Amino acid sequence: MSRVRWWRRLVPPLLSAMVLMAGSVAAVEATYPASVDVNRSGFNPPCDNDANFIVPKMQVAAKAAYARLGHLSEDYTGTQFSRAATLGRTAADWGYYVHSHGDYYLNTDGRRYTGFREDSGDCSQAVIFSKDIKAKRAGRQSNLVFVSTCHSADAGTTLPDAFAIAKTKSSGAVVQGPEFYVGYLGLQWDSDEWIFEQRFWNALAGGKAVGVAFDIAMLGAFKGANFDADWWGTYQWSGVAGPWTVCKNCS
Amino acid sequence: MSRFIRISRILPVVAVGAIGIVALGAPTSQGGDPFVAGGRSTRAAELSATQAEQAKAHGRQLAAALALPGVSQRVVRLDDRFEHRTYDEVTSVDATGRDVAVARFETDGRLAMALVLGWQPGHGMPIDPSAVETRGLGLVKAAGLAVAGRPNVVASAGSGGWSITWRRLVDGTPVRGDGVRVALWADGSFHGLSRIERPLAAAPARPIAAGAARKAAETWAGGHFGSASADVRISTIERAWVAPNGAFAANGLDAPAETLRLAWVVQFETRGALAMRLRSIETWLDATDGAVIGGDVIE
Numbered sequence: 031m032s033r034v035r036w037w038r039r040l041v042p043p044l045l046s047a048m049v050l051m052a053g054s055v056a057a058v059e060a061t062y063p064a065s066v067d068v069n070r071s072g073f074n075p076p077c078d079n080d081a082n083f084i085v086p087k088m089q090v091a092a093k094a095a096y097a098r099l100g101h102l103s104e105d106y107t108g109t110q111f112s113r114a115a116t117l118g119r120t121a122a123d124w125g126y127y128v129h130s131h132g133d134y135y136l137n138t139d140g141r142r143y144t145g146f147r148e149d150s151g152d153c154s155q156a157v158i159f160s161k162d163i164k165a166k167r168a169g170r171q172s173n174l175v176f177v178s179t180c181h182s183a184d185a186g187t188t189l190p191d192a193f194a195i196a197k198t199k200s201s202g203a204v205v206q207g208p209e210f211y212v213g214y215l216g217l218q219w220d221s222d223e224w225i226f227e228q229r230f231w232n233a234l235a236g237g238k239a240v241g242v243a244f245d246i247a248m249l250g251a252f253k254g255a256n257f258d259a260d261w262w263g264t265y266q267w268s269g270v271a272g273p274w275t276v277c278k279n280c281s
Numbered sequence: 282m283s284r285f286i287r288i289s290r291i292l293p294v295v296a297v298g299a300i301g302i303v304a305l306g307a308p309t310s311q312g313g314d315p316f317v318a319g320g321r322s323t324r325a326a327e328l329s330a331t332q333a334e335q336a337k338a339h340g341r342q343l344a345a346a347l348a349l350p351g352v353s354q355r356v357v358r359l360d361d362r363f364e365h366r367t368y369d370e371v372t373s374v375d376a377t378g379r380d381v382a383v384a385r386f387e388t389d390g391r392l393a394m395a396l397v398l399g400w401q402p403g404h405g406m407p408i409d410p411s412a413v414e415t416r417g418l419g420l421v422k423a424a425g426l427a428v429a430g431r432p433n434v435v436a437s438a439g440s441g442g443w444s445i446t447w448r449r450l451v452d453g454t455p456v457r458g459d460g461v462r463v464a465l466w467a468d469g470s471f472h473g474l475s476r477i478e479r480p481l482a483a484a485p486a487r488p489i490a491a492g493a494a495r496k497a498a499e500t501w502a503g504g505h506f507g508s509a510s511a512d513v514r515i516s517t518i519e520r521a522w523v524a525p526n527g528a529f530a531a532n533g534l535d536a537p538a539e540t541l542r543l544a545w546v547v548q549f550e551t552r553g554a555l556a557m558r559l560r561s562i563e564t565w566l567d568a569t570d571g572a573v574i575g576g577d578v579i580e
Contacts, residue, residue, distance in 0.1 A: 219577045
């Protein structure tokens with residue numbers, strides 16, 4: 031075998047393998063989008079003269095975390111995180127993260143719903159209500175939904191239902207599918223949320239189940255003695271994007 | 282064997298390895314670099330067989346003291362750049378091979394964290410709220426930790442029942458984020474525990490007075506909020522040890538700083554249109570000179 035012929039024989043299988051792998055990664059990502067919406071305008075110029083530099087870190091961390099879980103992860107802020115844009119994307123999202131100002135807002139229908147403010151690139155920020163999201167998603171399955179706002183996990187929160195995540199905690203032999211909703215109770219400081227979120231994302235990256243990652247995240251160095259978060263979903267789920275198609279414990 | 286043949290034998294292996302790197306992502310060679318947002322906090326560190334056995338022994342002692350489940354352990358040493366600590370993570374496994382508990386020990390063997398896995402909010406009657414503190418204290422002592430003073434006891438959804446926190450105090454000054462925290466299930470059984478004690482910088486010989494801190498904070502708020510500064514007012518000023526952060530610094534830290542500094546923590550409440558976006562804001566002023574070393578917001 032000559033040196034030239036040997037190299038030529040090696041090239042096709044190498045190229046084939048690389049194309050196949052690139053294709054499979056792209057296929058997985060294309061199938062399971064995740065949107066990361068982060069309100070930065072509300073806490074930066076022109077709304078505040080000084081910038082809040084904690085929020086961009088949360089944005090970068092969330093986008094990377096969803097990508098590690100196998101999602102096609104995209105992040106949006108400013109005019110890209112508007113009420114219309116978010117509601118336009120949500121039907122396709124398997125994963126969703128939002129960081130903004132959240133509350134239990136009064137809707138024009140006279141009822142209150144959990145929601146959060148858009149960014150919209152200005153200081154006049156409309157509320158995105160859970161009922162808006164629910165209408166767009168129409169019961170479509172979700173994977174990991176992390177609502178990084180105040181009041182998002184209060185006992186009466188209406189956001190899990192918008193993402194078709196039952197407000198039940200499944201553990202051990204009981205499962206409710208590859209879904210997990212995380213949010214905060216009451217008012218929380220950004221620095222505590224950042225610590226919680228980085229601990230959560232890191233535990234997931236280390237192969238911990240979503241419930242274990244939540245429990246580990248809860249034991250951080252929070253300045254607020256009353257710091258609290260909550261979850262609903264399947265404790266032992268891995269967090270990996272997509273449905274359970276073969277083995278519900280294998281994802 | 283010719284040089285060419287030797288290369289031909291190893292080249293496929295190299296090629297497969299290269300494909301593996303493409304597929305899995307090249308390891309990030311960060312050396313002693315600080316934590317960067319978007320990356321992982323932890324990376325595996327070298328652990329000798331002797332050290333591993335010591336960590337497992339600590340795990341078994343703790344399991345016996347707190348009645349943690351598990352019949353065997355595995356251990357990994359993790360270098361945590363976000364929290365600036367290195368610890369041995371001991372995972373307890375039951376007879377079926379399922380992970381049932383996790384404990385973390387500092388490299389000197391001191392307990393950092395313990396956690397029973399699974400959502401099991403208790404099988405008995407809910408514990409009487411008046412008994413929560415005593416129950417938590419008993420668990421702290423069983424774990425070999427010492428605490429002083431009255432803890433903060435709150436019902437906690439995320440803890441599954443109760444959260445009991447003994448804040449760390451140094452000469453009467455709180456160290457924010459440090460202390461011992463116990464999580465109990467609703468029936469009072471053990472869920473989790475953490476002990477955090479970070480290094481402190483030297484206290485300033487002549488810390489600035491509260492009045493000077495107030496003045497500096499008002500100046501800062503004027504620049505921060507501009508025309509909206511009429512919608513903010515100082516609600517509290519307290520001295521505390523804080524981990525400087527990059528909240529208001531363009532080139533700030535991605536993780537809270539390793540060493541805590543004595544600061545004046547000035548909290549502002551907001552009203553009017555500003556409160557639609559910002560509920561509260563804090564600025565942390567170095568107790569030495571009033572320089573802003575961090576801050577925080579509630580959105």
